[in-house]
Amino acid sequence: MGIINLRQMGVDQTGIITRVKANGELGRRLRDMGLIPGKEIKVQGKAPLYDPVSLRIMGFTLTLRNNEADYIEVEVQ
Amino acid sequence: MSTAIVLAGNPNSGKTTLFNELTGARQHVGNYPGVTVEKKQGTCVSDSGKFNIVDLPGTYSLTAYSLEEVVARDFLVNEKPSMIVNIVDASNLERNLYLSVQFMEMGIPVTIALNMMDVAKKRGIQINIEKLSKLLNVPIVPIIARSGEGKKELLQTIAANMNGKVEPLTISYGYDIDTALDEMEEIIRSSAFLTANYRARWTAIKYLENDSQVIESGKKDNIKVALQLEKIVEKVTSHLLATLDTHPEGIIADQRYGFINSVLKQNVISYFYDKNRMQLSDKIDKVVTNRFLGPIIMVAILMGLYKFTFTYSEIPVGWFESFFGWVGGVADNALPEGHLKSLVISGIIDGVGGVLGFVPLIMFMFLGIAFLEDSGYLARMAFMLDRVFRMFGLHGSSVMAFIVSGGIAGGCAVPGVMATRTLKSPKERLATLLTVPFMNCGAKLPVFALLVAAFFAENEATVMLLITMISWMGALLVAWALRSTIIKGESTPFVMELPPYRMPTFKGILIHTWERTWQYIKKAGTVILGVSIVLWAMMTFPGLPETKTQEFENQRSTITSGVPFQILDELEILEQGNLKVTRKLSAKALAVKESLNQVDFDEAHAGLKNSIAGRIGSSLEGITKFAGFDWRTNIALVGGFAAKEVVVSTLGTAYSIGEVVPEETASLSDRLKAAEGWGPLTAFSLIIFTIFYAPCFVTVVCIAKEAGSWKWAAFSVVFNTALAFGLSVIFYQVGSLILT
Ligand SMILES: Nc1nc2c(ncn2[C@@H]2O[C@H](COP(=O)(O)OP(=O)(O)O)[C@@H](O)[C@H]2O)c(=O)[nH]1
Numbered sequence: 001m002g003i004i005n006l007r008q009m010g011v012d013q014t015g016i017i018t019r020v021k022a023n024g025e026l027g028r029r030l031r032d033m034g035l036i037p038g039k040e041i042k043v044q045g046k047a048p049l050y051d052p053v054s055l056r057i058m059g060f061t062l063t064l065r066n067n068e069a070d071y072i073e074v075e076v077q
Numbered sequence: 078m079s080t081a082i083v084l085a086g087n088p089n090s091g092k093t094t095l096f097n098e099l100t101g102a103r104q105h106v107g108n109y110p111g112v113t114v115e116k117k118q119g120t121c122v123s124d125s126g127k128f129n130i131v132d133l134p135g136t137y138s139l140t141a142y143s144l145e146e147v148v149a150r151d152f153l154v155n156e157k158p159s160m161i162v163n164i165v166d167a168s169n170l171e172r173n174l175y176l177s178v179q180f181m182e183m184g185i186p187v188t189i190a191l192n193m194m195d196v197a198k199k200r201g202i203q204i205n206i207e208k209l210s211k212l213l214n215v216p217i218v219p220i221i222a223r224s225g226e227g228k229k230e231l232l233q234t235i236a237a238n239m240n241g242k243v244e245p246l247t248i249s250y251g252y253d254i255d256t257a258l259d260e261m262e263e264i265i266r267s268s269a270f271l272t273a274n275y276r277a278r279w280t281a282i283k284y285l286e287n288d289s290q291v292i293e294s295g296k297k298d299n300i301k302v303a304l305q306l307e308k309i310v311e312k313v314t315s316h317l318l319a320t321l322d323t324h325p326e327g328i329i330a331d332q333r334y335g336f337i338n339s340v341l342k343q344n345v346i347s348y349f350y351d352k353n354r355m356q357l358s359d360k361i362d363k364v365v366t367n368r369f370l371g372p373i374i375m376v377a378i379l380m381g382l383y384k385f386t387f388t389y390s391e392i393p394v395g396w397f398e399s400f401f402g403w404v405g406g407v408a409d410n411a412l413p414e415g416h417l418k419s420l421v422i423s424g425i426i427d428g429v430g431g432v433l434g435f436v437p438l439i440m441f442m443f444l445g446i447a448f449l450e451d452s453g454y455l456a457r458m459a460f461m462l463d464r465v466f467r468m469f470g471l472h473g474s475s476v477m478a479f480i481v482s483g484g485i486a487g488g489c490a491v492p493g494v495m496a497t498r499t500l501k502s503p504k505e506r507l508a509t510l511l512t513v514p515f516m517n518c519g520a521k522l523p524v525f526a527l528l529v530a531a532f533f534a535e536n537e538a539t540v541m542l543l544i545t546m547i548s549w550m551g552a553l554l555v556a557w558a559l560r561s562t563i564i565k566g567e568s569t570p571f572v573m574e575l576p577p578y579r580m581p582t583f584k585g586i587l588i589h590t591w592e593r594t595w596q597y598i599k600k601a602g603t604v605i606l607g608v609s610i611v612l613w614a615m616m617t618f619p620g621l622p623e624t625k626t627q628e629f630e631n632q633r634s635t636i637t638s639g640v641p642f643q644i645l646d647e648l649e650i651l652e653q654g655n656l657k658v659t660r661k662l663s664a665k666a667l668a669v670k671e672s673l674n675q676v677d678f679d680e681a682h683a684g685l686k687n688s689i690a691g692r693i694g695s696s697l698e699g700i701t702k703f704a705g706f707d708w709r710t711n712i713a714l715v716g717g718f719a720a721k722e723v724v725v726s727t728l729g730t731a732y733s734i735g736e737v738v739p740e741e742t743a744s745l746s747d748r749l750k751a752a753e754g755w756g757p758l759t760a761f762s763l764i765i766f767t768i769f770y771a772p773c774f775v776t777v778v779c780i781a782k783e784a785g786s787w788k789w790a791a792f793s794v795v796f797n798t799a800l801a802f803g804l805s806v807i808f809y810q811v812g813s814l815i816l817t
Contacts (some may be wrong), residue, residue, distance in 0.1 A: 023324060025142060025522050026762035029572045031330035039334075044359060048368045049464035051205075052571050054472075058171045059200075061359070061575040063460050067571050 001075035004076060005042075006053075007011060014042040015074035022071035034058050081129045081156065082235060085149060085180065086164035087173050088135035089576040091192040095164055096132045097223040099232075106592065114148045114498065116376040121228070125236035137709070138174070139179045141290040143501050143704065150290075154274050159239050162231070164190045167197035167204060174337045184276050188235050189217040197579075200356065206620060209345045223582060239736055245276060254285060254325055257313045261285075261306055261369035266482065270302045271295060284310050285325040300501030305596060358577035362457070371461055378454070379485050380410030382445040386438065386487060393437035401430030404817040420613055427726050428609025430618045433598070439519050440594045442487045446480060447589035449580035455480075456573065463571055470560025473571055475509040477703060481593075484549065490514045491774040492593045494783050502569030508556045510727075510783055511793055514772035515552040517545060518723035520596075524767050531746035532760040548768045555800070603774050608719035612727060612753050615690035616712065621683060629680040636672045644669060683787070687733060703764060704805035705759040714766065718794075720773045756817065769801035789808070 003018055017039050020030055033059055044054040044061055052065045065074075084099075086092045096104070117132035133152060134145035136266065141147050153161070161180050165173040176222060180187050210217040216234045220227030249255055261281035265272065271280050271294065273396055295303040303791035311326055321328070405426045412418040434458025449455045455477055462792065463473025475483075475497070482493025489495045492512040500506040503665035525544055533540045560566075589667050620626075637645060685691045686708070694708035703713055709731040716723035725745070732748050749755050769795040770781065 005294065010742070023327075025618075026570045026572070027324075028138075028140050028142050028326065028330075028331075029570050031174065031574055032140065032142070034175070034267050034334065035572075035656065036334055037330050038329075038331075045362060045366055046368075047366060047464060048371050049463050052460060054362070054575055056359075058169070059202075060169045060172060062579075063463075063571055063573045063575055065463070065571045068572065074434070 002075070003073050006043075006064075006072040007066050009043045009074060009076065010046055011043050013076060016038060016040050017072060017074035019063075019073040020071060020073050021073070022068070026068060027069065030068070030071070033062055035062075040041050041074065078139040081131065081163055082160040082239075083133050083134040083152065083156075083158045084133045084162050084164060085176070085775060086152075087166060087169075087176060089574065090164045090166040090169075090173060091222040092132065092135055092164050092520040095190065095192065095220070095587060096584070097584065098222055098225050098228060099128075100130055114144055120233070123232045125229075125232040126402055128232070128576040130162075130237070131156075137175065138176060141181075141288050142379060144498075147209065147290060148748045149318060151492045153183060153609065158185065158403065160235055161185050161187045162190055163187050164222070165190050166193050166755060167191045168200055168202060169195045170197075170202075170204065171334075171341065174340075175333060176244065177213070177215075178248070178333050178337060180245035181213070182248070183279055183392070184243060186238060186241060186243045187215045188238055189213075189215055190222075190233070190693065191219045191225075192222050194219045195221050195223075196275055203347045203349070203614050207343050209340065212340045212343065212345065214246070219519040222803055241711060245278070245585055246280070248332060248336045253313055253317060254332075257285065257325075258282065261309055262729070263422055264302060264305060268299060270306075271298050276582075281306070282329065285313065286329055288325070289325055291674055305432060330611050357578060358453075361577070361578055365454075366457055368548075375461060380443075380451070383485050385445055386441040391414055392436060395429075397434045397437060399629070401426060401434065404430070416617065419617065420610065424442070424577065424613030425606065425731075426612050428603070428612070428723065429606050436594065436598060438487055439597050440590060441591045441776050442485075442519070443481075443593045444490075444586065447586045448581055450477070451579070451585055451589065453576045459573070460575060465789055466553075467568060469557040470505065470508055470564075470568070470754070471553075471556050472500055472502065472505040472509070472569055474503065478509050478513050479516055479549075479552070480661075482513040483518040483521070485545075487519045487522055488516065489518050489597050490516065490591075490772055491779050492596055493518075494776060494779040495596075499784060500569070502566075504560070504562045504564050504566040504568055507564050507784055507789065508559050511789065512552040512556045514776050514780075514793065515555070515769060516795065517768065518721065520773065521724075521767055523725045524721065525727070525764055527746055527749070528760040528764055531749050532755075532757045544764060544768065551769060551800075551804075605720050605722065606776070608723060609718070609726075612690065612719070612723060613714050615693075616685060616688050616727075616730065618688060621680070621687055625683065625687075629676055629683075632676045633673060636669060636676070640644050640665075640669055648673075658805060665807075685709075685712075701802075703742075704752075704802060705762045706766075706805075707754050710763060714770070715806050717767070718771055718774065720775070721767070758809060762805045762812070765808055766801045767805060769797055771795075771798045771801075 004015075010017060017035060017037050019037060020027065020035055022030055030036075039057055042056040044056045046053050050066075051068060052063045055062045055064060078354070084092055084096055096117060096119065097779050098332045099121040103121075104117055106115055106117050106118030114134050119132075121128045121130055131152070132740045133149045136143070136146045137148050139146055139150050141150070152158075155572055157727070163177050163180055165177060176186065177189060178370060189210075190206070197204065206217050206219055218231040218234050220231055250258065258278060258281045261284060264270070264279055265277040271291075274661075275283075275291070280291060284295070287310070295306065300609075310325070317323055317325055317328065334782070364370055405422055408418070408421050408426060412421060439506045442482060445547075446455075449458075459473035459476050461473075462476050466473055466475055477499065478493045478496040480488065480493075482488045482490045490513055492518065494510045497506045497510045497513070514654050525541065529537050529540050529544075549565070621629075644663065644666045647663065648670060684694065690712045691708065695710035697711045698706070698708045701707075706714065713724045713727035713729055716727040728749070729745050732745065732752060749760075771777070777790045780793055784790070
């Protein structure tokens with residue numbers, strides 16, 4: 001289907017990270033947690049107010065705010 | 078011989094569990110020098126030798142991203158431990174190895190304790206440990222920290238590998254970066270740049286990672302070399318930006334993960350099930366963080382915690398009360414009348430006993446919170462509440478600090494302020510630690526309980542709920558105000574792990590609970606003891622002047638002079654405590670007795686008013702009357718600056734001094750109800766003031782320590798008191814207008 005923003009992914013949708021545009025502290029934090037190009041992620045759920053989201057990556061669960069998800073591009077089927 | 082080893086690993090990897098398992102009770106908690114990160118140390122005595130173990134803070138990486146990472150790194154660099162025992166979560170291998178790789182790059186001997194083998198097995202993850210060990214070139218021991226399985230082998234392996242020399246791991250970061258690294262390494266080595274502490278290549282990597290801390294110390298060490306290195310970094314960076322559109326640090330992270338991946342791919346790890354298969358934990362999350370059910374469940378859990386705490390702590394609180402009552406009784410009989418007796422009973426036993434009386438309540442609260450924390454639910458609360466907290470400039474993780482401080486009711490701001498350590502951003506942290514004292518800590522509860530019972534007895538639950546809501550609203554609004562004025566700034570990322578739900582272990586929870594309860598007890602034993610004595614002295618001295626005492630004495634003589642001696646005898650017997658003999662005073666005797674009591678009361682009253690505390694209270698009355706507080710309330714509130722517990726006991730003393738009929742001790746709430754100038758309006762005004770005014774002394778000290786400056790501590794005292802006073806005055810004045 002192409003490349004979309006992580007924010008636009010729906011619950012239970014999976015995809016492969018293609019790009020992480022964040023630098024500095026956020027970028028470092030994202031990378032430390034394994035959010036780097038080539039990794040498969042799955043949107044696990046969203047908080048009651050639709051923000052933050054929880055993701056499954058490398059077998060563990062990670063949370064992320066929508067405005068942080070904006071930095072991540074994902075290729076979805 | 079004992080040797081120093083460190084325990085390091087990701088958060089939630091089971092580090093604390095292993096540490097407790099290894100050291101048992103032989104551990105103590107301190108701080109890393111200069112910072113507020115907790116440092117746990119302990120010793121482990123085993124067949125393999127005696128080890129001194131330092132528990133490093135849990136981190137995901139060794140960049141200078143958070144305080145914990147800096148601390149962990151500094152410790153490794155400065156203390157040069159003989160071994161890093163790297164605890165790795167086998168059920169989460171890939172991400173955990175990211176940190177291991179960084180340890181190996183430092184060149185310190187590493188032993189991997191591969192933990193959670195049971196969880197990995199359950200999830201159908203199979204790890205070829207031998208192969209992994211060979212590929213990484215480090216010893217690996219499978220363990221289950223929770224049951225202690227593998228502990229012996231781990232210790233043997235540590236002992237066997239301790240003094241071996243290790244080759245630091247060298248990862249290839251791709252042509253551009255490797256070339257730059259080689260060039261930088263050469264320069265660093267030839268000019269002995271920072272080599273006292275760091276390995277040359279490691280320094281080079283940190284430069285490319287744009288690590289502020291290393292770059293800073295580089296500048297201090299040798300500015301010329303530092304600039305040379307920065308130039309190289311700049312060159313690679315612009316090259317990489319032009320060709321690959323990424324920074325070197327991005328590539329370094331990619332390659333580290335790439336290295337891990339290449340290792341794991343060599344048949345090291347295999348999955349029986351899909352890696353991202355729904356775990357039980359995920360199924361729970363589907364319900365527990367559900368849009369509709371989530372908030373309901375959260376409220377239910379909090380209510381449950383509340384019920385649990387108050388229901389089960391009632392009995393032990395009663396024991397404590399009777400115990401202190403008994404001690405007071407013993408002191409009463411053993412000591413002669415006079416200042417010493419008054420000091421021991423009113424000062425020490427009532428003061429300290431009042432605080433220690435809350436220990437069971439606090440302990441049950443912490444027990445419940447420890448359960449929520451260790452089970453993984455607290456992280457879900459942060460997840461669900463982040464959006465709300467963020468609106469006020471806080472962070473989802475602030476929730477923990479608020480709850481520990483008494484967000485649900487009955488916590489303590491001291492551990493609450495300390496709990497802000499988990500917050501990464503200094504700004505959100507500051508806003509949190511300045512507003513958590515507004516929560517209803519265990520020390521304020523008795524004040525509320527007293528006033529509510531006296532003046533709002535019909536609607537106790539509703540009023541308590543209202544109080545909780547007021548304190549939350551106040552805290553959030555103040556946080557918002559602070560974050561949009563004096564501590565403005567970006568919010569920290571909410572990139573956080575949601576650990577799988579786990580059944581907490583009994584031992585883990587007990588240790589957790591005890592650590593926090595102990596902080597509270599220490600406070601009672603030290604600060605509050607001192608404060609009680611000072612307050613007692615302030616309420617006792619200076620006594621009435623000679624002439625005044627004489628005046629009251631004269632009044633007594635006047636009353637007794639005209640009375641027949643049989644009646645005086647009757648009173649004499651009463652005095653000696655032989656109530657049974659007298660059974661009932663004759664009407665005449667009773668009248669005499671009452672007049673005498675009135676004199677006693679007047680004298681005590683005059684004495685209190687003349688005391689230092691009384692004078693302070695009276696002089697403040699001029700302003701506090703706008704909020705409805707008289708001089709006696711002022712004494713109690715001044716005492717509350719030291720510790721909120723003191724408010725109730727001081728009110729008690731101030732309103733009980735010179736009880737008219739001591740045998741019929743009316744409860745304090747009855748006395749307040751009867752007291753002049755008291756009504757629901759005054760009571761609620763006092764409640765508002767108590768919610769918001771200056772944090773207790775210990776909390777202030779904590780704020781100074783955690784915020785890193787006394788400026789913020791002073792701010793919280795002045796600002797909170799001004800806010801509290803303003804709100805109380807508004808409430809009282811508006812309320813008075815409406816009521817009249
Ligand atoms: N099933 C299982 N649970 C474990 C094991 N080790 C630790 N835990 C649990 O994992 C949770 C986190 O452990 P903790 O020691 O607090 O992690 P830390 O954050 O690394 O200090 C706790 O609930 C432990 O009881 C293990 O080997 N197996």
